[in-house]
Amino acid sequence: MLSRTADHLYWMARYTERAENLARMLDVNCRMTLLRQEEDITRKRWASTLATVGQIDAYLAARDTITQDAAIEWITFEPANPGSIEHCLDRARENAHAVRGTLTSETWETLNATWLELKRYKRVAARRQNTGDFFEWVKFRSHLARGVIQGTMLHDEALEFTLLGTYLERADNTARILDARFELLMPAAAEPDVAVDYYEWSALLRSVSAFEVYRKVYRDLITPRRVAELLIFHEAMPRSLRHCTNRVHQTLVRVANARSGETTRRSGEIQASLQYGRIDEVLDMGVRDYLAAFLSRTSDLGARIAHDFLVSEATV
């Protein structure tokens, strides 16, 4: 398959997944604000979210105060925010457009319809009143895209690079969401086995569709230790770091080429550390430090994938 085609498929999947996770993050914040409406807590929560998506400085340079409406607008539609949901869906569709011949028509039509509908929604004046519906919509469009891709595309290299994009992005996003919550809710000295705030932690679980999963796995109180364990180490939890890195590694093994040996070795290393790692080590090290190290390893992996597969050099 053409390197450029692989590159477009990979980014189409990454941007679709990123839009979904942004919507998940915003949705949870809005729900929490309904439960606790104190102004300073709301402000703190949105400041943390803006920081998670790397936009706090840009936001404060453009706005005087942090309000829920303004923060939501910033993350969904602000033209100055290159990581907005709109921007992600634009990019996803643009990448799909560039390789529409490789996609099944259902896949292209799904991404194109999402984009057209987004533009229509953007023009709806009253859109601020039903943000919940919007976040739900973004999430389900992503589900739909994934389903259409897996249900209609030939299971060949094109699908592999799409999966690679999806799982690498999801690993990154889950780590960031988890990191933001630990920053907000867990001062360094806090006891990991005591649930400080049931609603906040359950909200985190809901944001990654893991609330019911948690109940099923632990049948017990929600504690920060178990939340971290579930989202980092649980193999069967589809949004956990372990699950995502397993999928990334398996895919890299399948698409391996003459120069991707080192990349496969590194993904294997990350995968092994999650397969054999334990939550105690993470807590000893500090969850946030652990996640920072994980994020830097996945970003290294992303750069290596680009080099090995997506932008081939001119030489034979």
Place this chain on the structure above:
Amino acid sequence: MVKDAIFDEMHTEAGGVRPHYQAYAEWLAETPPDSIVEKRNEADTLFRRAGITFAVYGDETGTERLIPFDIVPRIIPSPEWERLQQGLRQRVTALNAFLHDVYHDQEILRAGRIPAEQVLCNVQYRPEMQGIDLPMDVYAHIAGIDLVRAGKGEYYVLEDNLRVPSGVSYMLEDRKAMMRLFPELFARYPVSPVEHYPDLLLETLRSVAPAGVRDPVVVLLTPGAHNSAYFEHAFLAQQMGIELVEGQDLFVDDEIVYMRTTQGPRRVDVIYRRVDDDFLDPLAFRPDSMLGVPGLLTAYRAGRVAISNAIGTGIADDKSTYPYVPEMVRFYLGEEPILQNVPTWILRREEDLAHVLANLSELVVKEVHGAGGYGMLIGPLATQAEIEAFRLRILADPARYIAQPTLALSACPTFVDAGLAPRHVDLRPFVLSGRDVTMVPGGLTRVALREGSLVVNSSQGGGTKDTWVLERASC
């Protein structure tokens, strides 16, 4: 502007319905108008969702224009098509023979049938191609021949498109839409299928691969997603199951063309290019081209890769060459042309010049290298001052111009805001030449949606219709 009666595809002069439109007229009378409006909206949704769009991609507001699709089919009876098909096959065979001759022995020039300096001094003549042998001696593998009807319904060739003719994807999508929207109509009409066009095209492309290549790798070279015809490029690549490549995906090493893949370089044998000659190879043509592949011409000249259509086909579809196509048919095939040219005055000839200058207000004068209506005088629509200004331009360099009568193009009923109304149409069949000359029945019918307009170009508000060639004579 047009004095003659306009030939109506559906109705006779007496106001009756032509036999091949009878069943359609009955269906139309039975179908409630509301349901037709609904179907028109549905068609719009279908095309928009599939992203069947034209031009202006990358526009800041993100708008993409749909080519308007009209739901009234253009129907061609079987015997009429049979004759057109013979004529098209004959014409394209002669055009390819001409291209081979011009780039080899130039017998037609030496025989004085076409002025040599007109061919050899033309910018569309590519000296790089002189003496190069191509598989099967074919240059224009894909030809889009624009036909119009005038007078009492006679067909004329308006122009030959032999470089990178486009529009075939609309022919296929229009059919798909019609079958989905009006399945009941296909029960009433034996419509010849066109859906196998991509197979024929792939077969043609494979047949012109360099000698000795057993299982040729074919790719479609596009200028990229911002090109106005990108939809078609992607569509055809997908339908044929070949890679859609951009210049940056290809490179040449030791006269061999490769594409960059996730598994390393892979050799390419046939390039169906949708990029103009000028942009194909920055080392040989325009050095600022970012769309081409450096070294491609060298590989091509060495016979290591096939390019379709060949480089240099523009010399055969140039407006200055057009008047001589009937002569090519006689010269190469020893036959009389089946399809007629629009009568054309060649202004380099003194007697033609005198006639044209005396009748400017009734004629269409075209600059030979102009395209898309640029550098053109439409006499009946021009003011006296415009005509006089153009007269001076002609006198300054008569060889740059040809002139034709203003044709009364045929019209086909079309849905417009006010309901059903006649609009002018043309027809572009796509003729494929490789081992054989083949075509699917029909082609793309373009329709000028503005009342009285003769301009069918998509870039100027033209729309398209499904074209039905009937399989049996009795309908």
